[in-house]
Amino acid sequence: MKDRPIGVFDSGVGGLTVVKQLMKEMPNEDIIYFGDTARVPYGTKSESTIRKFSIENVLFLLNFNVKLIIIACNTSSAIGLPFLSKFFSVPIIGVIKPGAKAAIRATRNGRIGVIGTNATITSGAYEQEVRSINPRIKVFSRSCPLFVPLAEEGWANDGIVEAAAKKYLSGFKEKGIDTVILGCTHYPLLKKAIGKALGKTVKLVDSAEETAREAKNLLEECGAKYPGKRTGRTKFYVSDAPEKFMDVAKKFLGKDVKAAEQVKDV
């Protein structure tokens, strides 16, 4: 059990921000990453399709005998996690609960904003999670569908991103929010423009660090953490051709991905 790998999946590359934190938190664990780059994005698709893709991704990772699955995608966590946990016996965690916890710790005035894809925001997953931990906190949410293509276009520090951020987030200013959850793994790339649109006093929370900590706690609790000293290996699988993935992976992972294998049929 202890030397089995941790499985991580995402609709594309964004989930690598979680892998980065996992490597920091548990450098001796092996990781299998799957990015569904042939069918990305998930955030604009319907619940039934996101559920179908999520099941297929779990089944793919189970081929590697993983001891834990981390859904490193907000959309798939919001829509898929509740029923995946029911279907499969392997422990599965998502990024919503860790993100909500981090935001609750960060807020001073109990007013939290959430931004994400259409599917994540429509699901209401963050509101439900925050409410179940502390029902007195007020949550305001807004979908920002253009942030993913803008981040992928590499226009992070362009006036166009700032204009889009202003358009999406102007409503948050009047609400007196002091903390905003970046509810999509692409959004940290646009932190500067989002921060500018919200104002300096608003804290931005991304769930990657907290998710890695939750994974560690869970493995320790069930005695499944690798105990020895070694450098864990990470293998990357994608559904589209690997070249583009390897190109952009550096932005998210903070280091080069030397090889990624294409999976024909997920």
Place this chain on the structure above:
Amino acid sequence: MKDRPIGVFDSGVGGLTVVKQLMKEMPNEDIIYFGDTARVPYGTKSESTIRKFSIENVLFLLNFNVKLIIIACNTSSAIGLPFLSKFFSVPIIGVIKPGAKAAIRATRNGRIGVIGTNATITSGAYEQEVRSINPRIKVFSRSCPLFVPLAEEGWANDGIVEAAAKKYLSGFKEKGIDTVILGCTHYPLLKKAIGKALGKTVKLVDSAEETAREAKNLLEECGAKYPGKRTGRTKFYVSDAPEKFMDVAKKFLGKDVKAAEQVKDV
């Protein structure tokens, strides 16, 4: 043969602009439309994945015993058509050749611009097509990856679209281009902003009308056109949940889509 339907596929909704012109050109023909809304977009994916999806779409349409297949998607036409024509015996046409022909007719100074997705522009399909018809015409191309999400966000007449159009197209102005091919079925929705960025004297060409005419000519040539008087029926199939497709279809088709059926496994 004559009463068999025409098959049309696209990565999503954009191909409905072609269906609209087909209905105008040949109102007595039956049409089967397939939009691959669960895997949209194609334009950011690799050639091998676009080819795989295109084959699957053709195989799906063949279930309906179609007499002609129209690839109403620029990306799939650019990447998929050359080998689909080799693999399958059913006649298959795309939107690239009709678009190139229309642009060649429209240009006065022999300087044509092409805009499209990453995959379409990288393929060089429009340049090759124009060159094979008239090698003296100069073609300049530019991919505009944000235009599809901008059109889908419904920000067609927003300053942000104008800023993006200016950023993408400023290089075209110096080239003395007098005609630009809208090499993606989404782009006609952004005609106003694109026209503003290029200047009034530049003609914008979209290939939907010309494609419908080519389809009609082809059916007449092989004696497969439906000869009688009737109102043709159009059936819509999609791979994601049909609700969103039906919502946005009106923008592209110019009228309501009353029903669309979800296909589970394309």
